[in-house]
Amino acid sequence: MTKVIAKKICMVGPFAVGKTSLVKRFVESIFSDKYLTTIGVKISKKIMTVEDEQFQLMIWDIEGVDIFTELKPSFLRGAAGVFLVLDGTRLKSLDMAEKLQAVIEQHLPGVPIVGLLNKSDLSYEWKLGESELEEIEKLGIETLTTSAKTGQNVEEAFRALVEKMTLETGRV
Amino acid sequence: MMILGDILEELGVIAFARQEDKSFKLLGNPCAWFMNLLTNEFRQKNSADFSIPDEALCQRFPFIENFLIDAEKTWQTPKHLAARSGIWTEEDASGTECQLEGFAYFLQGQAILLIENHSTTFQEQHAIFQKARDMALLNEKLVSELNQRQRELQSEIEKRILQNASILSVAESVKSHTSAVMICQPNGQVEVMNNALIDIYELDYDLETERTSLLDQWVKEAEEQYPELKQVIEKGSYWEGEFESKGSEGESRWIRLTIGPVREKLGQISHYICVANDISEFKLLDASIGDDEGFDATTHLPNRRHFWRHMQTLSESARIEALGIGLLYIDLDYFKRVNDDLGHQAGDFLLSTIASRISRNVKHNDFVAHLGGDEFSVVINKVENNEQIEAVADRLLMSIQESLSVDGQPINMSASIGIAVNFGQGFDPAQLVKQADLAMYTAKELGKGQAIFYEPDMDITIPRKLRRERELVNALENREFVLYLQPQIGVQANQQLRAEALIRWQHPELGILQPAEFITIAEDSGLIIPIGTWVLKSACLIGADLIKQGKEINISVNISVKQLKHPDFYKVLVESLEESTFPPSLLELEITESCFLEDLNGVINLIEKIRCLGISISLDDFGTGFSSLNYLRQIPVDFLKIDKSFVQELSFDKQRQAIISFVIRLAHELDIKVIAEGVETQDQLSFLNSRQVNFIQGYFFYKPMSVDDLARSLPKIEALNQQVIPLLESDTSRK
Numbered sequence: 001m002t003k004v005i006a007k008k009i010c011m012v013g014p015f016a017v018g019k020t021s022l023v024k025r026f027v028e029s030i031f032s033d034k035y036l037t038t039i040g041v042k043i044s045k046k047i048m049t050v051e052d053e054q055f056q057l058m059i060w061d062i063e064g065v066d067i068f069t070e071l072k073p074s075f076l077r078g079a080a081g082v083f084l085v086l087d088g089t090r091l092k093s094l095d096m097a098e099k100l101q102a103v104i105e106q107h108l109p110g111v112p113i114v115g116l117l118n119k120s121d122l123s124y125e126w127k128l129g130e131s132e133l134e135e136i137e138k139l140g141i142e143t144l145t146t147s148a149k150t151g152q153n154v155e156e157a158f159r160a161l162v163e164k165m166t167l168e169t170g171r172v
Numbered sequence: 173m174m175i176l177g178d179i180l181e182e183l184g185v186i187a188f189a190r191q192e193d194k195s196f197k198l199l200g201n202p203c204a205w206f207m208n209l210l211t212n213e214f215r216q217k218n219s220a221d222f223s224i225p226d227e228a229l230c231q232r233f234p235f236i237e238n239f240l241i242d243a244e245k246t247w248q249t250p251k252h253l254a255a256r257s258g259i260w261t262e263e264d265a266s267g268t269e270c271q272l273e274g275f276a277y278f279l280q281g282q283a284i285l286l287i288e289n290h291s292t293t294f295q296e297q298h299a300i301f302q303k304a305r306d307m308a309l310l311n312e313k314l315v316s317e318l319n320q321r322q323r324e325l326q327s328e329i330e331k332r333i334l335q336n337a338s339i340l341s342v343a344e345s346v347k348s349h350t351s352a353v354m355i356c357q358p359n360g361q362v363e364v365m366n367n368a369l370i371d372i373y374e375l376d377y378d379l380e381t382e383r384t385s386l387l388d389q390w391v392k393e394a395e396e397q398y399p400e401l402k403q404v405i406e407k408g409s410y411w412e413g414e415f416e417s418k419g420s421e422g423e424s425r426w427i428r429l430t431i432g433p434v435r436e437k438l439g440q441i442s443h444y445i446c447v448a449n450d451i452s453e454f455k456l457l458d459a460s461i462g463d464d465e466g467f468d469a470t471t472h473l474p475n476r477r478h479f480w481r482h483m484q485t486l487s488e489s490a491r492i493e494a495l496g497i498g499l500l501y502i503d504l505d506y507f508k509r510v511n512d513d514l515g516h517q518a519g520d521f522l523l524s525t526i527a528s529r530i531s532r533n534v535k536h537n538d539f540v541a542h543l544g545g546d547e548f549s550v551v552i553n554k555v556e557n558n559e560q561i562e563a564v565a566d567r568l569l570m571s572i573q574e575s576l577s578v579d580g581q582p583i584n585m586s587a588s589i590g591i592a593v594n595f596g597q598g599f600d601p602a603q604l605v606k607q608a609d610l611a612m613y614t615a616k617e618l619g620k621g622q623a624i625f626y627e628p629d630m631d632i633t634i635p636r637k638l639r640r641e642r643e644l645v646n647a648l649e650n651r652e653f654v655l656y657l658q659p660q661i662g663v664q665a666n667q668q669l670r671a672e673a674l675i676r677w678q679h680p681e682l683g684i685l686q687p688a689e690f691i692t693i694a695e696d697s698g699l700i701i702p703i704g705t706w707v708l709k710s711a712c713l714i715g716a717d718l719i720k721q722g723k724e725i726n727i728s729v730n731i732s733v734k735q736l737k738h739p740d741f742y743k744v745l746v747e748s749l750e751e752s753t754f755p756p757s758l759l760e761l762e763i764t765e766s767c768f769l770e771d772l773n774g775v776i777n778l779i780e781k782i783r784c785l786g787i788s789i790s791l792d793d794f795g796t797g798f799s800s801l802n803y804l805r806q807i808p809v810d811f812l813k814i815d816k817s818f819v820q821e822l823s824f825d826k827q828r829q830a831i832i833s834f835v836i837r838l839a840h841e842l843d844i845k846v847i848a849e850g851v852e853t854q855d856q857l858s859f860l861n862s863r864q865v866n867f868i869q870g871y872f873f874y875k876p877m878s879v880d881d882l883a884r885s886l887p888k889i890e891a892l893n894q895q896v897i898p899l900l901e902s903d904t905s906r907k
Binding site (some may be wrong): 037125 | 234238239241242258259260271297298301302308309517518520521527528529531532
């Protein structure tokens with residue numbers, strides 16, 4: 001019987017960027033347009049096979065950051081990988097990227113981070129121009145454009161993060 | 173203990189005492205909600221001495237596993253404060269969610285773990301957070317959407333007015349719109365006010381329509397933050413912005429306003445459409461959630477107000493020390509067309525992309541602002557010379573011109589840039605902006621897609637041009653144009669009476685103006701279409717009237733490139749003939765070589781169609797352009813007109829004489845008759861006569877004259893036309 005490796009993944013980002021929707025799309029293959037804010041944390045689990053290894057992903061969907069709520073570093077503890085989720089239709093969400101990355105790297109040094117530019121289905125509202133993309137590039141993290149609504153790149157994003165996690169830890 | 177257990181259960185709290193073996197022993201009653209979260213194995217142990225090993229607890233609740241690290245600190249270090257986990261959500265076997273929070277205490281030597289179920293109060297707490305975040309989101313979106321909706325409403329109303337909808341029906345359509353709408357005449361006289369406007373300002377409709385002060389009031393209020401506003405409106409440009417406005421009781425409110433002109437076919441402004449929204453509450457919320465004021469919602473660049481504040485600060489600093497300021501005023505070319513064709517959302521995307529490109533191509537310390545619409549500005553500090561700014565402008569032009577894709581469609585944009593610089597101590601921000609704006613306008617005039625530095629003569633030429641453009645619109649309405657006719661005399665005997673129709677403008681202040689003083693402005697502004705139509709119709713009416721007087725005269729009319737290529741041209745032409753009953757065989761259209769530049773075959777087809785009506789065509793201004801003899805063979809024309817400038821240098825330019833001789837010969841071989849324009853001397857006449865030119869037009873015979881003068885001169889002209897012009901050395905008596 002194949003050993004299942006448990007891994008904690010954190011969804012981090014400003015509020016209302018679609019972290020919960022991405023998790024729901026990945027775990028339950030569902031999507032709702034209605035925005036329901038997350039308070040605290042909700043942990044979802046999903047088994048994923050990457051390169052013949054089975055991973056039980058414990059996905060920590062962490063409440064979005066805004067002026068009322070800061071990212072609690074204790075929630076990051078033990079994470080093997082982090083998604084830094086941003087909203088491609090709201091430039092304001094990008095402003096927090098650098099700060100959040102710094103918090104993650106401070107508390108999880110060496111842990112892979114993948115940036116997700118979510119809501120790609122809202123092409124007309126997409127606000128990421130060339131300079132914004134350059135700013136994101138400067139963060140030095142791999143970034144994927146995703147849509148929780150259409151599922152675009154969602155599975156791929158988790159796969160990419162798990163692959164990075166295995167590379168970082170040399171196959172757990 | 174039982175009582176305490178009941179109390180804890182009532183409070184939705186489950187308490188555990190941490191045991192030495194690290195298991196957790198239940199204190200009090202096993203709460204149903206907690207037991208439902210456990211696996212069957214533990215649920216069956218639903219008893220008073222219930223305990224759960226930490227491994228099992230951690231496996232079931234990874235969140236608690238994480239929290240136990242913090243809890244351990246509390247339990248190991250008695251002075252450590254109680255630890256609190258924060259809220260997390262769990263699902264029981266039935267899928268019901270509950271919101272929990274863990275607490276760790278060290279009380280009387282005992283490590284205690286409490287888990288509180290917040291589910292009963294969570295909805296309330298969630299609703300508050302949801303509302304706050306919804307509002308914050310709304311706040312973000314409102315700014316961009318409001319902007320978009322105002323522009324859309326503006327377009328809709330403009331469209332309806334241009335489709336000749338009655339003002340009453342327009343008023344009805346906007347009556348209950350949530351945005352305040354005011355439509356007024358150029359003089360400010362209000363024609364439409366909707367309910368939202370009346371509500372915002374608590375207006376009395378009947379009184380308000382009689383006064384013209386609301387637009388004035390807005391302009392005055394907005395001008396405090398946007399000093400260029402009046403200039404923008406006078407130019408007939410679109411404007412949008414936010415400003416503080418006073419209500420009828422003097423109370424202050426924030427208004428977001430768009431002002432857009434409606435231009436009729438003739439180009440004149442018939443109305444101004446103002447769309448306003450009271451954004452006071454939004455502004456309050458904006459401040460309360462710490463949003464940055466002064467940034468454009470679409471591009472996130474500093475907005476117009478922010479720009480003016482920056483200019484003011486620079487101006488104050490420049491009083492102490494010369495800064496070397498370079499101001500680039502950037503206006504996208506044809507943005508309105510893209511916006512209209514692809515929609516406002518695509519337009520916003522485009523603006524956002526261009527904004528990124530502008531920001532990327534300037535230094536970090538340079539100030540980039542989105543002034544609204546398709547206008548941007550860049551303020552550069554510590555400029556030492558014009559070359560520095562020129563380099564920035566070139567970079568910006570190239571960057572903006574890079575192809576981009578909107579909704580899968582490739583789009584190539586360009587921009588016109590006006591540059592104003594100040595190297596001295598102290599400067600007037602409004603003056604510098606005005607200079608950059610005039611330079612930008614000049615860049616547009618000179619063909620767009622380029623950057624031009626401000627020069628002092630623009631202070632005179634541009635406003636004069638703008639004034640002249642407005643006067644031209646009025647001239648059409650006030651019937652200030654008049655047609656003069658200049659006879660063309662046949663060199664051979666018994667030629668058809670001919671005259672060229674030439675427009676003059678009876679300017680109310682300046683007297684008679686020649687075409688050179690207004691036709692270029694008419695071309696640039698598009699007024700050439702209605703003016704050209706007027707000329708065509710008037711010429712046909714004059715010709716028909718002369719026929720009624722027994723004088724059959726061929727009249728030639730100048731047709732501009734824009735006019736010829738206008739989709740309605742053929743229709744207008746046919747209408748002119750039908751309405752006047754002027755015979756097509758007596759009408760001649762004068763076109764220039766530039767008509768054939770872009771679409772040779774299309775224009776040839778059109779000309780063939782026109783000639784089928786019986787109308788003749790002459791190729792005007794031959795000798796001034798590239799004068800391709802190749803065209804002469806391809807294009808179906810009946811007459812060739814040698815330009816005045818060519819004729820006037822004949823006497824002392826042997827080369828020109830040779831060229832003209834050749835052109836006349838070639839034209840005759842192609843069965844094209846030749847008219848020489850601007851003939852003023854006997855020498856010129858003699859030369860042209862000797863080369864067998866067909867018709868002579870010029871002061872040597874007749875100046876352009878009024879229709880009445882022509883009618884009076886016709887017997888003499890007829891007499892001239894009936895004889896062969898002899899090769900005389902001089903004959904001044906015929907002038």
